[in-house]
Amino acid sequence: MPKSAHTNRLIHETSPYLLQHAHNPVDWYPWGAEALERARREDKPILVSIGYSACHWCHVMEHESFEDEEVARVMNGLFVCIKVDREERPDLDKIYQTAHQILAQRPGGWPLNMFLTPDDQMPFFGGTYFPKSAKYGMPAFTDLLRHVAGVYADKRDAIHEQNHSLRDIFGRLQPPGPAPGEHVGPEVLEQAHTELQRQFDTRHGGFGKAPKFPHPTSLELCLHRWARSRHDDAQDQDALHMARHTLAAMAHGGIYDQIGGGFCRYSVDERWEIPHFEKMLYDNAQLLALYADAWLATGESLFRRNAIETAEWVMREMQSPQGGYYSALDADSEGHEGKFYVWTVDEIRSLVTPGEWDLVEHRFGLQGTPNFEGQWHLNVRNTYDAIADQFQRPESEIINLLDAARAKLFAAREQRVRPGRDEKILTSWNGLMIQAMAHAGRVLGQPDFVVSAERAMDFIQAQLWRDQRLLATHKDGKSHLNAYLDDHVFLIAAALELLQARFRRADLDFAIALADNVLEHFEDESHGGFYFTGDDHEKLVYRPKPVSDDAIPSGNGVAARVLGQLGHLTGNLNYLHAAERTLEALYSGMRQQASAHGALLLALEEQLSPPQTIVLRGTPEAMQPWQAITGRQYHPHRLVLAIPGDAGNLPGILAERTARNGVTAYICTGQTCSAPVTDLAEFQAALN
Template sequence: MSQQSASARNALAHETSPYLLQHAANPVDWYPWGEAALEKARREGKPILLSIGYSACHWCHVMAHESFEDAATAAIMNEHFVNIKVDREERPDLDRIYQIAQQMLTQRNGGWPLTMFLTHDDHLPFFGGTYFPREPRHGLPGFGEVLQRIAEFYQSEQDSIRRQNESLRQALDSMAQQTAASADSLNPQPLTLAIEQLAQNYDQQHGGIGSAPKFPHPTHIERLLRHNALEGDARARDMALQTLRSMAAGGIYDHLGGGFCRYSVDAEWNIPHFEKMLYDNGPLLALYSEAWQVSGDDQFKRTAEETAGWVLREMRAPEGGFYSSLDADSEGEEGRYYIWTPASIEAALKDDAEAERLLPLVMRHYGLDRPANFEGHWHLRVTRPLSEVAEELGLDIADARALLDRARQKLFAVREERVRPGRDDKLLTSWNALMIRGLATAGRVFERDDWIEAAATTLDCIREHLWVNGRLLATYKDGHAHLNAYLDDYAFLLDAILTLLQARWRRADLDFAAELAEVLLEHYADEQRGGFFFTADDHEQLIQRSKPLMDDSLPNGNGIAAFALQRLGHLLGEPRYLDAAHRTLLAAWPDIERLPFAHNALLLALEENLYPPQLIILRGDADQLPTWQAIAQQGYQPRRLTLTIPAAETNLPGALAAMQPQGPAVAYVCSGTQCSAPIDDAGMLRRQLHGA
């Protein structure tokens, strides 16, 4: 749809969010969340219909086609409600509040599309749900009927609505009344208990936590790998590696183009929900790189390379950042872009000189010799290991790998001719930060300067377009950045910068990290109880100022803020950062103790609070430092932070100022506030870090 045609219909035509623009030509008189819509509701006394979704959401599209594009349904909406459409990726503050309220009201899990009905004056929800069909089915009432009943109820039952809203307000307020633990409460027990809880929910056969629908949960995998590094726990390592192997072999992974889909609808990782999100692939890129460090398994390296290849090929914006997501649908059907038939595979490969060897290899490896697995079609996943198929076909494993790569390239070229899924081309600060961290980690592990450069360019993009007057903005598209940033934006970006600094030193990046930390402390910190609010102190006033502690599809912002501030505090010798991190842990301690495995981001901070990170500062000549850096960064050492700072760099801030160059190269090795004598011999450094 064109923006010009949309502008004749509703107020979404002037937005930049691709999701909002998808609804700009609806017959519904949609408004974005803002004073114009809220004032209209107050003036007219109409309840607000709040619809929250995102552009890659399949059921959001279904509800849009069934109801929001239907003139009769739109007429009811326009007559009785002020209709507000929200992109949950741009406004996670609103989404977080109303998802929690929906769960309180209905005692059911939330999701998208989220459909909430709010009072006209104080914006408290009095009824809600997720997807409603246009006609009654699956035990759900038709949306038109719901609208009529809600409109009548709102006019006749104001007293009961206000009583319910007062109870809801009290419940929301009580969530903020956290009681902090005493100063000596922190202990390592939650680190161990989290592993036990993960083990209890672990799928021994297929890997992963829980059953269908099964999500990647990068924070869980990271906890398992870090616990193995901390305690030498082989069980934790094996759970992490089996999960990563199963995901890379399953249909949740794109075997032709690289990258991971959002989740698997089954427990076996076979059939995904086909949307691809930037926020999954950044953390998974880092994890597959670290899994290769732990295991040396080339499957992890290939998966990391292909995932990085996908994001750089298909998600890169001209400004240097990364787009948000790829849709689950193309041509109106979920997964259409990705699926095959044996006949279409044969047609794609038949003209190759090696077709007689390619076809049976692809068919057996990816399961096309088995019954269709997706609505009469085949979605590629590894059903038999390549080594097994190679032996059956009398092929050397190296030849089989070369043949498979050749076939994949041909199939990928054919798929490129199809109608592509829609792409949400806004840049989100927090999601780009996760990809900066992923690329910087993978670039350092695999010595890929191009990936490190891409991470640095993305950080530069954020500084240029989303850092305005000393504050971050949340989203950018088509030359326009807007919306005050959230806790996640600052926390994830601070963590990403510290990761990038380990791959490539840039003084400006360290200074930027310190600026971000200062904004966190000034505008987001809860000075009374500890921890950080999701929104700044000068943010729009909503029905709740939340302080989330639990991980969801993203790592928790309080946990990452505490983790990154702790690291920066040790690095610069800044006690204010260390104190803010410690107070966050104390504020969250009752929640951490109650359910450790749901607070993995906070467990990162707890681990390094109890066992401070090892800091290695390398100073010296540019031609000497790479050798020293390779020694310091050898292997999977998650609690090690290494900065390689050229001798020419002067006037370093804080504790770094004392770490002066001495001769061709020197290493300063510190743990917490304790530092060893400078080490001026590379062999000695190797022995101290890795033993004889």
């Protein structure tokens, strides 16, 4: 029966992932009152299935099971079935991923399929991908469904007892607050570095074994440690090497799209050679900022080139005409993972000149057995200078010829069937990318990147900021869902970065309004730190307070850092105290596995050694040389705002930072400020 023979309630949703399932024979509901009330009324267990649009195994399970009439008949008869987009509802995903880990004693993933009791939505069984037919040591999905329904019917007392235990575990997962007499200190930074050294792959770069993820906050910690040691006249070359080697290996590997720019989600092997081919906005945001910083720190052209190509990919393929950034590109096209990206030798040879082919063959090592299902996924095997030596030609000529060949391959690839694009605009991920584009634009001297970031910020303020409250997602003209902690604090970080690229009063006011919202609606005033959901959010079985990083930085870590920065900038002690309380409350958890708490450690660095805040006042033209001096070297704990002298009525202590004769610089470290500086040479000496 054709897919369009059925239409369920998901047809009214905006999420591309939910719409992918709108014509399944499964009687899917979105998460909401209608589904939950039906489950209670009919005393039916709930099957909640969580995934996202770019997820390969989500597609596999849909095609195998959710499009199958017989499987759907069993699902509809025994359960109330709810589909959830984990990107729109990270609150639900965090809860049920945690529950899966507790119940199954192993990490979850996507698709996540959890079975809930109807009266309180407590999970009593679950798993990730289930095959339609028995294989991989797992039963057939329909057999599993019948078994779970039977357990629910016959073992209510045991399920009730398990649910009671699970509630207790949820309660114990909350950080308890500061331990008596314990104070934050630098030893946890040393512990993290030791752990990263132990996890580091000395041969291929990165941390841990396959599948290998980029771990951006870990790499940022390494760069920060090197920068700190450089100022102490004892350069930590080991920390720099871990960052530099990893970033170079990824830039040359298949995790990076060598033809079109941008990074895939992760590598299935330890060599960074074959990726899981989905491209996510959040990965590229974090890596874009990191590569720009790596270029500033090392001067290596490879890092600058990758940052620019990634930003160009974002503007070309991931920015909506209205300004917001889209969420993801699928791993699959035409039903096959990676099909859009791979090549045969004959295809490449037919597209380039013989002279270009010789260079392409050596650049990408196209000899022997292809590396991906009978075709080639391109990895750099020889650097430009090595090829120049081999062919006895200038490196600039080699680069120009390879760029010409890449342009031909790109044009040919553009004619292929493209991977699906998830065009919902998520506030949190936009915050990450706005920050990255503004930062890369400022560091790399690319004003078009800053303009791109500005357009996205304007879109967020126009479409997702309503009556002084923030919304989480937008698509097809509709903005909805209460925003989460990440949405707020990632946007504050984005606003602070945009303010450094160019001052605009509206962005400063927006950052302050967001910070006030975070304190009012998300803070745990009793123990410190911030909950993932606001105090007026839908009541769920558990209110998480995320501490460690996952694919994106911990909201608590980013909150502590940006509230500290905004507090030093404006003199608002409420922000500074909230940042301090957060770090004290979560410090004992950080000590258990320091390297898993990268975002919190980045905030801790600025708690222990307060950031340098520089406010310039004067005309924009006159301030440009002063700004240029502040950005010549890698200073990760420096915040610089160039505020036009005629900007008035500024908030907090910024009102005191007035322009005098010409340009005036106010240099503060933490809450300690030096006398205003009006001479450029004196300013440069003060920075040095």
